[in-house]
Amino acid sequence: MRDYIDKIIEVERKIEARLGRFNLFALLERDDVKDKWDVLISMSISLTQKNEVIKIIHGEFVKELPKEAIFKISRFVYLEPSNPIVQNFNMMVSVQHSNVEIKDSMINNLMIKNAFVISSQRGK
Secondary structure, eight states: OGGGHHHHHHHHHHHHHHHOOEEEEEEEEETTSTTOEEEEEEESOOGGGHHHHHHHHHHHHHHHSOHHHHHTEEEEEEOOTTSHHHHHHHHHOOBSSSOEEEEEEEETTEEEEEEEEEEEOOOO
């Protein structure tokens, strides 16, 4: 996914301008699934909006990224801002529209092989 990070940052900026600020926007390669990435999304929205937000984000990825990148995405995961995974990412790194790479780490009993954190900000 490293080859597509700049484009993913552009997509994240575009989505944030449309939907609002992310508490977390990150790509995560779990240790148990080789070369497949989860897109972690957290923002302050009502749960009824969750599926619509994921649909919008998925649509932007499909529109803006090449098929090779899309095939590497396992799933889009919405997490509440209060979720411990979101809170731990927010404590580890504070970034907006950039790229912080995390390798070989454990967060909430989830072994992370590699992660690209595009935005990570504590909620207001």
